[in-house]
Amino acid sequence: MTVGAVLSGVAAYATANWVVGLAGGSSAQGQSAGVSNLTITAVASPAATNLLYPGGTGDVVVTISNPNPYPVTITAVQLPTNTTYATGYTTSALSVTQTGCVAATPSDVTWSFATGTSGSSHPLTSALTVGASGAANNPLTVTFTNDATMASTAPAACESTYFSMPSLVGVTATGGAATSTTSPATDSWTS
Amino acid sequence: MVVAAVAVGAPPASATAWTVDVAAGGRGQAHARAAPAVPGGVTAVCTATLGTTIKVTWNSATNATSYSVYASTTNASSGFSLYASGIAGTTFTTSPLAAATYWFEVASFTGANWASASSAATASHMVTAATCL
Numbered sequence: 001m002t003v004g005a006v007l008s009g010v011a012a013y014a015t016a017n018w019v020v021g022l023a024g025g026s027s028a029q030g031q032s033a034g035v036s037n038l039t040i041t042a043v044a045s046p047a048a049t050n051l052l053y054p055g056g057t058g059d060v061v062v063t064i065s066n067p068n069p070y071p072v073t074i075t076a077v078q079l080p081t082n083t084t085y086a087t088g089y090t091t092s093a094l095s096v097t098q099t100g101c102v103a104a105t106p107s108d109v110t111w112s113f114a115t116g117t118s119g120s121s122h123p124l125t126s127a128l129t130v131g132a133s134g135a136a137n138n139p140l141t142v143t144f145t146n147d148a149t150m151a152s153t154a155p156a157a158c159e160s161t162y163f164s165m166p167s168l169v170g171v172t173a174t175g176g177a178a179t180s181t182t183s184p185a186t187d188s189w190t191s
Numbered sequence: 192m193v194v195a196a197v198a199v200g201a202p203p204a205s206a207t208a209w210t211v212d213v214a215a216g217g218r219g220q221a222h223a224r225a226a227p228a229v230p231g232g233v234t235a236v237c238t239a240t241l242g243t244t245i246k247v248t249w250n251s252a253t254n255a256t257s258y259s260v261y262a263s264t265t266n267a268s269s270g271f272s273l274y275a276s277g278i279a280g281t282t283f284t285t286s287p288l289a290a291a292t293y294w295f296e297v298a299s300f301t302g303a304n305w306a307s308a309s310s311a312a313t314a315s316h317m318v319t320a321a322t323c324l
Contacts (some may be wrong), residue, residue, distance in 0.1 A: 038311040042220035053254065055304020060219035086221065087255040094220065109221065148221040152302040155228070159305055 015024050022176035038072065038130070038171060039065040042164050043141060044092035046184055050145065052163070055152035057112055060165055065139040066130035071180055073129040076121050076172040077189060082114040086148070100157030108151035111189055119169045122189035131180035141184040227255040227299040227307045230281075235295045235313040237323030243287040245316055245323060247295045251281055252307065255299035258283075259306075264291040267312040271296055288318045 041063045052058035066072045085111035088101030107188045113122055132140035148165060150158070232250035240277055247260055258278045262285075263270035274295075293316050296309040317324045 040218065043219050045221055048220075048222045052221055054305055055256065058221045058223070060221045062219040086233075088223075092220065092222070109223075144219065148219075150223065150302075154223075154302060154304065156304045156306065158223055159226045161223045163223070165219045165221060167218050 006103045035069045035175065036067045037072075038173065039067070039139075040171075041065070041139075041166060044143070044162070046143065050081060052109060052150040052189045054108075054150055054154045055096055057146035058148045058150070059146060060111075060144040061141070062144070062146045063139040064128070064130050067095060067133050068175060070132050070175050071135075071178045072127050072173045072175050073127050073178050074124065074171050074173045075127045076123045077083065078119045078121050078168055078169040078171065079111045079114040080136045080166045081116055082110050084111075084114070084118075084166040085109055085115075086163040086165045088158055088163055090162070092162045094162060094164050098145060098157060100155055101161050103166070105157070107158055107161075108154040108164075108165065109158070110151075111147045111165060112150055113189060121172065122191065125188050125190060128185060128187055129178045129180045135180065137180040137183045138183055139183070142181075143184065143186045145186055145188040147188055209249060209293065210244065224254055224301070226305050227301045228253040229307045230258060230297045230299050231312045232256070233295070233310040233313055235293075235316060237316055238284060240322055242323055243318050243321065244285050245288065245293060245295070245318070246284045247313065248281060248282045249297045249310065252299040254301050255307070256302065257300045258298060259298050261296045261298070263294045263296075263312070267294050269320050271309065271312075276300075288323075290319050292317045307319070 042065050043061050045059065048059035048061055049056065050059045060188050085103040085106040088098035088102045088107050090096045114120065128140060128142060130140045148163065194298065230249040230252045235245050235247045238244045238246050259276040260274045260278065261271040262282050263275040294312045297310050298309045299307045
């Protein structure tokens with residue numbers, strides 16, 4: 001295993017791939033002090049163009065914040081299982097749950113291409129580069145086209161509902177000089 | 192072991208790659224359509240005077256992926272029960288009907304559970320043992 005080291009006043013990194021253990025969404029085990037987690041947040045603007053319906057797919061809108069002092073380029077996402085469901089809310093504020101359309105119902109809304117295995121990795125059609133902390137295009141707003149899926153059995157209670165998608169398991173990212181993606185952006189994974 | 196260092200504020204070397212966690216609650220927002228619209232333009236006609244089948248037609252409804260036809264032998268406002276479901280198109284012809292007077296309504300569906308309200312009832316048609324009027 002290759003290990004990064006922290007020196008006084010500097011950030012350390014490894015020259016090989018890091019496989020970082022996950023600890024319930026908290027700071028990752030074995031992570032270099034020079035690498036901070038990205039924050040991914042659900043947002044309502046821009047509004048999704050493709051709306052979910054039973055048997056169909058819809059857009060997912062996020063903002064990605066990068067706290068690191070250098071750009072970070074995301075090339076893939078790791079998804080929860082295909083039985084990890086979104087929770088429905090009555091408005092885009094995602095503050096009041098929609099009765100009869102929550103994760104436990106279930107809502108029948110999942111990430112597209114999720115599998116039975118948690119952490120399945122899905123490459124983005126185009127890499128996304130989030131600017132360094134304080135720089136332009138950070139946070140980066142992204143619409144993932146048709147990357148939410150609603151099963152044909154979705155309950156009627158989910159009509160016109162706003163969904164908070166299940167938490168991502170992780171993302172694959174590379175730090176380094178790169179031109180940041182202009183916000184808002186459109187991207188997707190298609191397999 | 193390979194160890195390297197970079198000054199704070201400078202990006203790691205381009206060869207550096209890692210899988211980072213996302214902070215708790217990292218997720219996105221999606222939005223669902225409304226229920227399908229109520230079908231309009233619903234009509235029913237006898238397929239032939241000397242026959243006992245009726246053809247029901249309607250206009251395509253926004254967001255509908257299938258339709259259901261309901262029939263009543265009571266009156267235009269009550270007694271409707273499901274006659275056929277899962278109809279992909281906008282026409283439906285009944286099987287030979289028993290003697291009675293019939294009214295029809297149509298509802299649109301998206302998937303298995305998202306349904307519109309039923310349409311207005313069609314005009315009635317009286318079916319006898321061998322005719323449709």
